[in-house]
Amino acid sequence: MHPSFEERFDEVGELLQRTKAAHSGLYSRIDRRAPAKPVRYQVTGGSFGMYQIKDRTTGKTRAFRDDYKAAHELAMQFEAKTNRQIAVTL
Structure with missing residues (x-):
């Protein structure tokens, strides 16, 4: 090298x-x-009055909301979905 x-x-x-x-x-x-794991979803101010929920691993915007509280709640829901354990049924 x-x-x-x-x-x-x-x-x-x-x-x-x-x-x-x-x-x-x-x-x-x-x-x-x-924190044990870094946060995956981040709420950012995209444009005037709109908030983006971005996936920090891919850099892509996942959703938009016009209220910060709603955007934060949605980001928390996305985070909870990624942290779920997949149940294996036999």
């Missing part, structure tokens, strides 16, 4: 370690545990 690629991988690895250290420091300051 080219030396500049290896150097870049090392830089990215160091930045990720710093980010994880900063997150753990933040959660220790507010006396809370860090």
Whole structure:
């Protein structure tokens, strides 16, 4: 592999370690545990008066709502669906 690629991988690895250290420091300051899994769905302000529910893993917009509370509730429902365990029946 080219030396500049290896150097870049090392830089990215160091930045990720710093980010994880900063997150753990933040959660220790507010006396809370860090979440086990990152949030998958995020509510963002798309345009004036409209809120988007985006899937952070794919970057695609999943739905729109005109009320923040409704968008937040829908994002929580999407999150609950992804966290469900698939029941196996025999």
